[in-house]
Amino acid sequence: MTFEADSRGYFGDTxxxxxxxxxxxxxxxxLTEAWQDAMADESFVSEFExxxxxxxxxxxxxxxxxxxxxxxxxxxxxxREDLNHTGAHKIRNVMGQALLTKRMGKSRVIAxxxxxxxxxxxxxxxxxxxxxxxxxxGAVDTRRQALNVARMQxxxxxxxxxxxxxxxxxxxxxxxxxDWVASVDHTAYLFGTAAGPHPFPSMVRxxxxxxxxxxxxxxxxxxxxxxxxxxACVGGGSNAIGLFTAFLDDESVEIHGFEPGGDGVETGRxxxxxxxxEPGVLHGARTYVLQDEDGQTIESHSISAGLDYPGVGPQxxxxxxxxxxxxxxxxxxxxxxxxxxLSRTEGIIPAIExxxxxxxxxxxxxxxxxxxxxxxxxxxxxxxxxxxxxxxAIEWFGLGQADAGExxxx
Amino acid sequence: MTSSSTAFAKARAEGRAAxxxxxxxxxxxxxxxxxxxxxxxxxxxDVIEIGLPYSDPVMDGPTIQTAAQQALDGGTRTADVLxxxxxxxxxxxxxxxxxxxxxxxxYGVERWASDFAAAGGAGMIxxxxxxxxxxxxxxxxxAHDLDKVFLVAPSSTDERIAMTTAxxxxxVYATAVMGVxxxxxxxxxLAGPLVARTRATTDLPIxxxxxxxxxxxxxxxxxYADGVIVGSAFVRTLLDxxxxxxxxxxxxxxxxxxxxAGVRRA
Numbered sequence: 317m318t319f320e321a322d323s324r325g326y327f328g329d330t331x332x333x334x335x336x337x338x339x340x341x342x343x344x345x346x347l348t349e350a351w352q353d354a355m356a357d358e359s360f361v362s363e364f365e366x367x368x369x370x371x372x373x374x375x376x377x378x379x380x381x382x383x384x385x386x387x388x389x390x391x392x393x394x395x396r397e398d399l400n401h402t403g404a405h406k407i408r409n410v411m412g413q414a415l416l417t418k419r420m421g422k423s424r425v426i427a428x429x430x431x432x433x434x435x436x437x438x439x440x441x442x443x444x445x446x447x448x449x450x451x452x453x454g455a456v457d458t459r460r461q462a463l464n465v466a467r468m469q470x471x472x473x474x475x476x477x478x479x480x481x482x483x484x485x486x487x488x489x490x491x492x493x494x495d496w497v498a499s500v501d502h503t504a505y506l507f508g509t510a511a512g513p514h515p516f517p518s519m520v521r522x523x524x525x526x527x528x529x530x531x532x533x534x535x536x537x538x539x540x541x542x543x544x545x546x547x548a549c550v551g552g553g554s555n556a557i558g559l560f561t562a563f564l565d566d567e568s569v570e571i572h573g574f575e576p577g578g579d580g581v582e583t584g585r586x587x588x589x590x591x592x593x594e595p596g597v598l599h600g601a602r603t604y605v606l607q608d609e610d611g612q613t614i615e616s617h618s619i620s621a622g623l624d625y626p627g628v629g630p631q632x633x634x635x636x637x638x639x640x641x642x643x644x645x646x647x648x649x650x651x652x653x654x655x656x657x658l659s660r661t662e663g664i665i666p667a668i669e670x671x672x673x674x675x676x677x678x679x680x681x682x683x684x685x686x687x688x689x690x691x692x693x694x695x696x697x698x699x700x701x702x703x704x705x706x707x708x709a710i711e712w713f714g715l716g717q718a719d720a721g722e723x724x725x726x
Numbered sequence: 727m728t729s730s731s732t733a734f735a736k737a738r739a740e741g742r743a744a745x746x747x748x749x750x751x752x753x754x755x756x757x758x759x760x761x762x763x764x765x766x767x768x769x770x771x772d773v774i775e776i777g778l779p780y781s782d783p784v785m786d787g788p789t790i791q792t793a794a795q796q797a798l799d800g801g802t803r804t805a806d807v808l809x810x811x812x813x814x815x816x817x818x819x820x821x822x823x824x825x826x827x828x829x830x831x832x833y834g835v836e837r838w839a840s841d842f843a844a845a846g847g848a849g850m851i852x853x854x855x856x857x858x859x860x861x862x863x864x865x866x867x868x869a870h871d872l873d874k875v876f877l878v879a880p881s882s883t884d885e886r887i888a889m890t891t892a893x894x895x896x897x898v899y900a901t902a903v904m905g906v907x908x909x910x911x912x913x914x915x916l917a918g919p920l921v922a923r924t925r926a927t928t929d930l931p932i933x934x935x936x937x938x939x940x941x942x943x944x945x946x947x948x949x950y951a952d953g954v955i956v957g958s959a960f961v962r963t964l965l966d967x968x969x970x971x972x973x974x975x976x977x978x979x980x981x982x983x984x985x986x987a988g989v990r991r992a
Contacts, residue, residue: 333859336854338878339904480795490784596828596832597828599784600854611832
C-alpha cells in the first residue's frame, strides 16, 4: 500500500485531488513543478535545513517527561516543537514555502490564519525573506486574538479581517483564495496546513516531515527502540502528518491522531472531522468534512482555535480509511486537564492544540503500560507552546487573581 | 430540455450576442427568486444561470456572497433549487445551474443529474471543477444529455483551453478577469485575447463573464463574444431594494432591458 499521492494529487485514488477554479490551475501547476524541482535539488534542501537549524532552532529535542511517565506508567517522549522559533512546528512549513517563493521569483505572500499562529509564522518568514505579506483572518478571530494581530503588524504584515460567512478560519481561507485568483502572477499562497488542493497537502507535509524524521532517529539513538505509539493533535493536520510520515512503514508503530472533540461529539459542538464528518470536497480537496445533508459546511467548535476547522488534510482521510492511523476525539475538558497536568508535572505549558495530543497519549499510556510495562514508549508531538492560550486558561481555570490572602491565612 | 447552444445559435442568427443572466436560487426567497428570474426572461435574458447557494463560494465576490448567504439563512435547500429550475425552465429558455461541487457530490452525482434533467435543466456551470478532475460529472452529464460548461481563464495555457473546450457542451465560459465575481467599471483587456485563444480550439459559442454590469460593457463584449454573462449587477438591483419586491423587480427589469439592448449593440 502506498501512502503517497499519485501525480494528480490523489491519496488512495480518492482523497485529495484539485477541485479548484481553472484560473488557479496554472499557478498550482507552476507550484507543483517548482516544489518537485526544489525537493530534488540538493542545494535547496540543504539551504532549507540550514535555515531551520540556524534560524528556527531545529532539530527540536525529544524529551523524556520522567515525572509524567512515572505517573502514567509508560515512557512519554515529548517532541519539543514548542521550543522552535515562534513557538510551534509551523515555522518549518512557512520557511519552506517562503524559500520556495523566493526561488520562484515572487515578491508577495498571502496566508490565512485562525488563531494567528500561522499568520505570525508567515509574517516572520516574510520579514526574514523580505517579502510583502498579507494575512487574512476571520473578524471574530481578530477580536479574540488581538495580541497576535499586533505581532503580525509589528513584523510588517498587513492583517485583513474577514467578515464573510462565519468570519472564522474557513472564511479566511476563502478570502485568501479570492485574493490569490486576482494576484497569482506575483503572489504565493503560504497555505497553513497540509490540506487544500494538490500540491499543498504533499508539499506542506514535506516541509513538516522533519518532525518525524528527527523523532524517529532520536528515539532509536536515545532508547534503541522504535516507539510503540506516536500521537499528535489533528486540526488541518500539518503537525500530525509531519510526525507520522517517518513512521508510516514501521508496522509495529501505532499511529494516533487526536481530533478536537469540543463539548463532546454527541453535542454537535466539536471539530472531530474524521471521527464525525462525511467525505466531501472542501477548499479544493476531497476529504472528510463537517457538513449538513446538503453539503453545506457546518461550523466547527473547539476551545483550541488552531484545531477549529471543519475539514482535514486529505492524507489523514486516507490514513484513516486505510486503517493505518486511528483518529479519536479529545474533548475541550480533557485537553485543558492535560494542559494543567503537563504544566504541573513537567513545567511545560503546552498549546491547547498540543494538549489534545497529551490527553490522547494518557489514554494510550494506560493501555500500553498495562500491556507492555513501563518501557512502553509513546512519542507525543508537543507542536506548540501555550503562551498564546493564557487568555483561555485564565477563563477556564479561573486564574489571574494573586493568592496573597490565602498566603496570609496559612 | 434544450441545450443552451440553441439560445446562442438564435442570437447569432439575429446578428447579436446572447444575454446570460445569473441569480442565486432562494434569493431573496425561493418564490422571490422565481419571480425575479421570470422577470429577467421577459425582459430579454436568453439563458438563465441559477446559482446553488453554498457556504464556501471561493469564486464569488461580496455581492453574490451576500445573496447566497441570505438564501442559506432563509433555509434554501438543494431540493428548492430543483423547484426553481423547474419553474424557470418552464419559460422555455435554457436553464443552467451554476454550482460549487460539494453540494452535488453530497446529493449524489448521478441522482442529481437525473433529478435535474427531469426538472428541465439544460446543464451546469462548474466553477471549481475542471475537466481533468470532473470525470464523474462528465459521465453523469453525458448520460443525461446535459450541458457541461467549464471555465477558461486568462491564465489558462493553450493546452488547457483545448482540453477544456473539448469537454464542454453548450458553450464555453470565459472569465474576463483574473479575479472573483463582481461589477467592475471597465471591461478587462484580458477578455479579447482569451476569447481569440478559445475560439481557435472550438466551434462552441463563447460566453464572457466576470465584471460586466453596464450596457456599454455588454455592447463592447458583444463585438467579439457570443454571449455576455451578468451576475452581480442583477443581484445588486435586488439587494438595493430589500423591503420592496416590486421596486426590486422593476430595477431588475430595467437593467435586463438595458443589457439586452447592449448585446444588440443598440
